[in-house]
Structure formats: structure tokens, C-alpha cells
């Protein structure tokens with residue numbers, strides 16, 4: 001039986017590949033999908049220059065948004081496949097006022113071990129208590145600067161004080177939650193702040209991750225010479241902290257370091273260079289219910305029609321197999337061009 005209460009279906013012959021005997025979801029290259037990133041909305045309360053236009057229009061009106069029930073059903077089927085980790089993202093996931101319910105539902109599914117959130121943190125004061133009570137295990141907080149004016153330039157919104165206060169509040173919960181800070185480094189914009197971010201790790205067990213810019217922004221700030229590759233980021237880090245010690249991190253944290261005297265860790269995410277694809281065990285689901293097998297692929301499998309037309313779980317399973325089966329070897333072999341669409345659609 002899967003989490004939806006139905007008997008596990010026979011091998012997914014329609015996809016031309018065979019389901020593992022234990023029912024887990026492996027792609028053509030033997031990577032087992034155990035991590036699902038679900039965008040719960042494509043709307044956002046910020047307008048980061050590398051992500052959204054000022055006049056960004058939300059591509060999925062309410063009626064096309066996966067509902068709480070639909071999300072619960074999908075995650076149940078995915079847990080039946082061996083998915084253990086769920087990340088809610090967006091757009092800004094805290095714009096869903098049922099976000100704590102979504103976390104609670106997901107955390108209640110047998111087999112789901114970690115429910116986490118990637119957020120800009122602006123609304124975290126409103127939800128943190130209920131998220132903790134709901135079973136949230138980890139928060140990745142995106143903040144690119146500690147300078148109020150620069151924050152406004154990057155996000156086009158005047159919400160720095162609230163974001164900074166909420167990060168400070170969150171850091172107080174490091175015993176209850178695994179906390180990471182995502183910093184998108186842009187040459188000539190926030191590179192002088194690397195040290196300030198690394199200092200967050202001195203007295204707290206948090207991971208600060210410096211990220212490469214990717215060409216997913218619908219007005220292409222990408223083309224303006226702001227990109228900083230992992231090699232350059234690494235050089236800057238080594239100049240500031242010659243005592244960096246490499247350690248093995250998660251898949252995205254391909255370059256991870258500890259430092260003597262620091263409780264936390266520092267990492268570089270080579271999101272554009274894409275040298276961690278062989279360890280990619282992710283499946284993405286957009287807020288409109290499209291399953292996407294690679295961040296760099298715009299092709300996907302629509303799940304919403306099946307979910308809305310009363311399809312049984314074996315049909316949902318077949319569609320998810322189809323999505324996983326299309327997973328490219330790596331992000332450089334992804335079909336279709338993702339460039340030019342906003343990351344808010346895909347969830348990062």
C-alpha cells in the first residue's frame with residue numbers, strides 16, 4: 001500500500017523503464033529521487049533583480065494553484081516511492097496562509113523525514129511558531145546584503161529591517177531548526193560583504209552558502225557582468241580566511257568548509273557551473289502542478305489535470321515516473337531552454 005491507501009502498481013511499463021523492486025524512484029542514470037522541491041506559489045512580496053521583473057505577473061491564478069489536498073496527495077504518492085525530504089519554496093512560500101498546514105500535512109506522512117522551507121524571511125515572524133509546531137525541521141533564509149540601501153536595490157522593496165530582524169530571530173532557534181543562509185553573490189554589488197556573512201558562522205551552528213547567479217531572471221541581469229563563478233568566490237574566501245578546511249557537504253554545497261573557531265560552516269553552490277549533477281536526487285513540482293526533472297529544463301509533466309479529474313494513484317505514479325525518467329544526465333543536457341523565465345516559477 002502507498003500513503004494514499006492504494007496498492008502499489010506494477011512496473012511503469014509506459015515509461016519504457018522498470019520500477020525498482022522496492023518501489024523507489026530511480027532515473028536512467030541510477031540516481032534515486034528522494035528529495036522533492038515543491039513551489040507552493042509563484043507570487044512574491046519582493047522583486048529581486050535576478051529573479052523577477054518589477055511588473056511580474058503571477059502566472060498561476062488561484063484556480064491553478066495546487067491546493068492543500070492536492071499537495072498532500074502528491075506527497076503521499078512520492079513518499080511511497082521513497083521520497084524522504086520535502087522542501088517548500090516558491091515564489092515566497094510564506095505568502096500561502098496555509099503554509100503551516102502544508103508543513104504539518106507533509107511532516108505527518110510516514111517516510112517523510114525532513115520538511116524544510118526556503119524563504120526570503122520577511123514574513124517569518126508571523127509564522128515561525130506555527131511552523132515549528134507543525135514539524136518544520138529546516139529553514140534556508142535568503143539574504144544577499146546587510147545594507148539597507150543595497151537591500152532595496154536588490155529586492156526593490158523597503159523591507160530590510162524586517163528581514164534582518166527575522167534572521168536574527170531565526171538564529172535564536174538553532175537548536176530546533178537546521179538553519180542556512182543563502183547569499184547570491186553579484187560582482188560589484190555585494191562581494192564586499194563576504195566577510196560579514198561568514199562571521200555569522202563564528203558563534204552559531206549555521207551554514208552560509210554563497211551562490212552563483214543563474215540565467216533565470218526574466219529581464220536578464222545575468223547579462224550585465226555580475227556573475228561570479230565558484231572559482232572566484234573561492235579565491236576571495238581563501239584570501240579572507242586562509243584557514244578554510246574543505247569538508248564534504250550536501251549535493252548543492254559542492255564546496256564546503258569549516259574553520260577553526262567557527263561553530264558553523266561555509267559553502268559555495270556552483271548552481272551555474274553544475275558540477276554536482278551526478279549527485280542530483282531531486283524532483284521539482286511547480287505551484288501549478290508541473291513536475292520538472294531538472295532546474296535547467298523547461299519541459300515537464302502536467303499533474304494538475306490528473307489530480308483534478310479524479311485519476312487514481314497509479315495514474316499519478318505513472319506521471320511521476322515519466323517525469324523522473326526524463327531526468328537528464330546533467331543540467332547541461334537538459335532539454336528546452338530555461339533561460340529567460342523567472343526562478344520564482346520553478347522554486348530555485
Ligand SMILES: Nc1nc2c(ncn2[C@@H]2O[C@H](COP(=O)(O)OP(=O)(O)OP(=O)(O)O)[C@@H](O)[C@H]2O)c(=O)[nH]1
Pocket residue numbers: 087089118140180182211250251252253269270271272274280282295331348
Ligand atoms: N543547478 C542547481 N542548483 C540548485 C539545485 N537545487 C538548488 N540549487 C541552487 O541552490 C540554491 C539554494 O537552494 P535551496 O532552496 O536553499 O535548497 P538546497 O540547496 O537544496 O538546500 P539543502 O537541502 O539544505 O542543501 C538555489 O537557489 C539554487 O541556486 C539544483 O538541483 N541544481
Ligand SMILES: C[S@@+](CC[C@H](N)C(=O)[O-])C[C@H]1O[C@@H](n2cnc3c(N)ncnc32)[C@H](O)[C@@H]1O
Pocket residue numbers: 044050051089090091092093118119120140141142182184211212213214215216217271343344347348
Ligand atoms: C526562487 S527563491 C524562492 C524562495 C524564496 N522566495 C527565497 O528567495 O528564498 C529560491 C532561491 O533561488 C535563488 N535565486 C533566484 N533567482 C536566482 C538566479 N537567477 N540565480 C541564482 N539563484 C537564484 C534565490 O536567491 C533563493 O535563494
Ligand code: SF4
Pocket residue numbers: 044045046047048051052090091092120142343344
Ligand atoms: S528570489 Fe525569492 S524573494 Fe526574491 S523575487 Fe525571487 S522568489 Fe521573491
Ligand code: SF4
Pocket residue numbers: 274276277280281282293294295296328329330331332334
Ligand atoms: S542542474 Fe539539473 S541535473 Fe544538475 S543538479 Fe540541478 S536539477 Fe539536478
